[in-house]
Amino acid sequence: MEKEKEKKTITDKVWDLFASVKLAIIIFSLIALTSIVGTIVEQQAEPERNLKLLAKMFGESSAPTIYSVLDSLGFMNMYHSWWFVGLLLLFAANLIICSFDRLPRVLKMVNEKVRPLPPEHLEKMSIKKAVSLKGKASQFRELGVSALNDIGFKPLESSGEQGTQFYAEKGNFTRLGVYITHLSILIILAGAIIGIFFGFNAFLNLPEGETSSVAFQDRGVEVPLGFALRCDNFEVDYYPNSDMPKAYRSWLTVIKNGREVMKKSIVVNDPLVYEGITFYQASYGPVPNAMGNGIFILKLISKNGNSEQVQAKLGDSFAIPGTSVRGKIVDFSPALSIDPSGRAFTYADQLVNPAVAIEFSDSGEKKFSGWLLKRYPKTWDLPDGNRVEFMDYWGVEYTGMQVRKDPGVWIVYLGCFIMAAGLYITFFMSHKRVWVNISEDKNEVKVLIGASANRNRAAFEHKIEKLAGLLSAGPKGGK
Amino acid sequence: MDSSTFFGLSTVAYILAMVTYIIYLAFKKESLGIVATALTVAGFVSQTLAFGLRWKEFYDIGQMGILRAVPLTNLYESLIFFVWCLILAYLIIEFKYKNRSFGAFVTPVAGLALAFIDISGMSTNIQPLVPALQSNWLLAHVMMSFIAYAMFAISFSTGLMYLIVRTENRNEPAYIFWTVMLSIFIITLSAMGLDYFTFRVAIQSQEELIKSYLFKASFMSSSSSVAVLSWGIAAAFTFFIWRFGGTLKKIIAGFNISHEMLDEITYKSIAIGFPIFTLGGLIFGAIWADQAWGKYWTWDPKETWSLITWFFYAFYLHSRLMRGWKGKKVAIVAVLGFMAVIFTYLGVNLLLSGLHSYGAQ
Ligand code: HEM
Numbered sequence: 001m002e003k004e005k006e007k008k009t010i011t012d013k014v015w016d017l018f019a020s021v022k023l024a025i026i027i028f029s030l031i032a033l034t035s036i037v038g039t040i041v042e043q044q045a046e047p048e049r050n051l052k053l054l055a056k057m058f059g060e061s062s063a064p065t066i067y068s069v070l071d072s073l074g075f076m077n078m079y080h081s082w083w084f085v086g087l088l089l090l091f092a093a094n095l096i097i098c099s100f101d102r103l104p105r106v107l108k109m110v111n112e113k114v115r116p117l118p119p120e121h122l123e124k125m126s127i128k129k130a131v132s133l134k135g136k137a138s139q140f141r142e143l144g145v146s147a148l149n150d151i152g153f154k155p156l157e158s159s160g161e162q163g164t165q166f167y168a169e170k171g172n173f174t175r176l177g178v179y180i181t182h183l184s185i186l187i188i189l190a191g192a193i194i195g196i197f198f199g200f201n202a203f204l205n206l207p208e209g210e211t212s213s214v215a216f217q218d219r220g221v222e223v224p225l226g227f228a229l230r231c232d233n234f235e236v237d238y239y240p241n242s243d244m245p246k247a248y249r250s251w252l253t254v255i256k257n258g259r260e261v262m263k264k265s266i267v268v269n270d271p272l273v274y275e276g277i278t279f280y281q282a283s284y285g286p287v288p289n290a291m292g293n294g295i296f297i298l299k300l301i302s303k304n305g306n307s308e309q310v311q312a313k314l315g316d317s318f319a320i321p322g323t324s325v326r327g328k329i330v331d332f333s334p335a336l337s338i339d340p341s342g343r344a345f346t347y348a349d350q351l352v353n354p355a356v357a358i359e360f361s362d363s364g365e366k367k368f369s370g371w372l373l374k375r376y377p378k379t380w381d382l383p384d385g386n387r388v389e390f391m392d393y394w395g396v397e398y399t400g401m402q403v404r405k406d407p408g409v410w411i412v413y414l415g416c417f418i419m420a421a422g423l424y425i426t427f428f429m430s431h432k433r434v435w436v437n438i439s440e441d442k443n444e445v446k447v448l449i450g451a452s453a454n455r456n457r458a459a460f461e462h463k464i465e466k467l468a469g470l471l472s473a474g475p476k477g478g479k
Numbered sequence: 480m481d482s483s484t485f486f487g488l489s490t491v492a493y494i495l496a497m498v499t500y501i502i503y504l505a506f507k508k509e510s511l512g513i514v515a516t517a518l519t520v521a522g523f524v525s526q527t528l529a530f531g532l533r534w535k536e537f538y539d540i541g542q543m544g545i546l547r548a549v550p551l552t553n554l555y556e557s558l559i560f561f562v563w564c565l566i567l568a569y570l571i572i573e574f575k576y577k578n579r580s581f582g583a584f585v586t587p588v589a590g591l592a593l594a595f596i597d598i599s600g601m602s603t604n605i606q607p608l609v610p611a612l613q614s615n616w617l618l619a620h621v622m623m624s625f626i627a628y629a630m631f632a633i634s635f636s637t638g639l640m641y642l643i644v645r646t647e648n649r650n651e652p653a654y655i656f657w658t659v660m661l662s663i664f665i666i667t668l669s670a671m672g673l674d675y676f677t678f679r680v681a682i683q684s685q686e687e688l689i690k691s692y693l694f695k696a697s698f699m700s701s702s703s704s705v706a707v708l709s710w711g712i713a714a715a716f717t718f719f720i721w722r723f724g725g726t727l728k729k730i731i732a733g734f735n736i737s738h739e740m741l742d743e744i745t746y747k748s749i750a751i752g753f754p755i756f757t758l759g760g761l762i763f764g765a766i767w768a769d770q771a772w773g774k775y776w777t778w779d780p781k782e783t784w785s786l787i788t789w790f791f792y793a794f795y796l797h798s799r800l801m802r803g804w805k806g807k808k809v810a811i812v813a814v815l816g817f818m819a820v821i822f823t824y825l826g827v828n829l830l831l832s833g834l835h836s837y838g839a840q
Binding site for chain 1 (some may be wrong): 505600606613614688734750751753754758762765766769770771772773774775776778781784786787790793797798801827
């Protein structure tokens, strides 16, 4: 042994280092500690922001120096810095080598079948029970099998000088749980790397009615989609009597080679996927300088039930079908409110409470005018019994979408699933073994139970107690 | 009666239980122990009722599916759920190990959480859900995270007790560690209590809480003499705990809690909490982020701190496998792990800005 130690080569030493849990613990600490710095220093932010932060922490005079030191070490974008990625790779190497180092031994344990043991051995087990009963050993054979079946084991049987022994095991594969967990970490890392190299992250702000065949990355870099996407409509739903959005939805059409190939509406948490590219509803807003140029979609319903949908612009007029009543759109507000003196005013430039002012006339004679509010259907009923429904103000909002292609995401999900399975096996299952030795000694039957579990021993002990109970109740029918 | 009445009742019950458990530890009267348990159970029942009522109130307001109306959408509701899980786990342990003395260590954690709700004047209003939060993944994510946090809180308590029982010498690092930890814990709780009694105001935002109220009645007082005095008292208190910590050891030892049992409970609660946290906290959180924003991982502070917490507990699980690390050293890791949990949950929202909606509340 001594000699062998001396003969260790550098490769052996490196292998041993990477096979050690000690290195794992050092890496855990390093990742955790450097990550803490990364959460304090704002990542990928304007330099002034972090300078301000550092000035608060270390004083005005030393802030610029500390900033430049941290910056040159990559802390301003640390999760993408060479050393952090290096740390993650070291972590992966540690995990791989450690597993290879130990796997042969574990596999041997998994494949090793449980064997009968001499009774002296059973007496030394961590879980053991001894019962003495009246009767003959042969009467207990059937009982031994059925009792073991009752607690979920399928026993093998062997007979020898020291009586009959039933022995069984369960869950030997669970010893692999840890390795499954470790493997899953590697799978997740692999999926993440694939995503970084073969995917992209971009965004697309698409006004209602417009079409785009590219998305945009930081600094305006265009990413071709390989197809075109049109925003047909965009709507926000609000909670009643509040300007808090309940849901926002875009109606999208995918156009490939001039043909419409897919239509779908998306909301937050329900994206559109086409050819591996996913469009997530992320934000919305008014199209700059477009607020006056949108199209009003109105549904006109006359007193006697005629109805018609019209599209009009600011300044346009329309006629209510079957009547001589005409309306002229004279004003618009994206967010209308009434001040205490009763005057209407606009309180926001987003379309939170769109309203349209219409002047109505009958046969050329002015009748009345007023605001119709999109979110308040009560305002749609005109005093003369006709009705103008304010359906939409179209063409003035854009939908903001996160656009992603990530061929690695399924590998990450697979890794997550395997991790969940691995952790379940590791912590909630165990390798259990049980031996029941039945021997006869002067009209007395001696039942000796020995058992072991590599985890959750207390729970298994309860089972063994149950087993002992079943056996001491004796064979049924008193044969 | 509405949910807040029952929440108030349960808070009172837990705080009384905390006091009774501590008196019980000191005087070892069985009847006191029964009272403490009864108070805890009463608090738990009342809190369960409150949770159900709030669920219904939320459902009536939110006009969404019953599952979407689980009241777990803001800091206030999640803290309350955390306390609920913690008390449930504690009651199970008390029943299983037939030992009440842990109560004196667990109920203060519950008390701290509830006191924090009160002093922070956190918004207790029911708010409808913003679109990003309307996801079933989020529900699973938050619920499981808090179950895991409760398990970690248990391991914190038993880990601390382990250190108390196992340290002999006042100059031993492990002894200094636990006395300082316990002092910080008690001092923080008291300082926050003081803030509450001094200001008694409802605070609108968490930023405001940090800027204007937190520790303003003591350490950060505008009057420098109060501030100096507070630091002095804190130091004296820490010294006192350090000097007389041995008494605590005798008290716990008097309840024949073996250190093996403490180590076992610490390990077991982490062994349950870790997989739940991995699945619910990290994996479901990533799936939700993926569905809502198209990125399963963005290294935002909340995510990063969850990962740091995860590494702490991975550290714990692996350090048990290292030669010479059994015992005190792993107990220290368990205690520090819970510090990471607290920071992940509160520190990130209060001190670091994040993408997460809780932070922006
Ligand atoms: C964050 C990443 C990791 C996680 C989540 C993880 C998870 C686990 C878990 C849950 C266990 C079982 C612990 C127990 O039985 O209480 C375990 C054991 C183990 N881990 Fe890890 N592990 C990670 C990284 C590593 C690394 C980098 C190494 C490299 C040396 C490593 C080496 C081991 C070893 C040797 C065992 C013991 C196996 C046995 O008992 O046969 N782990 N790990």
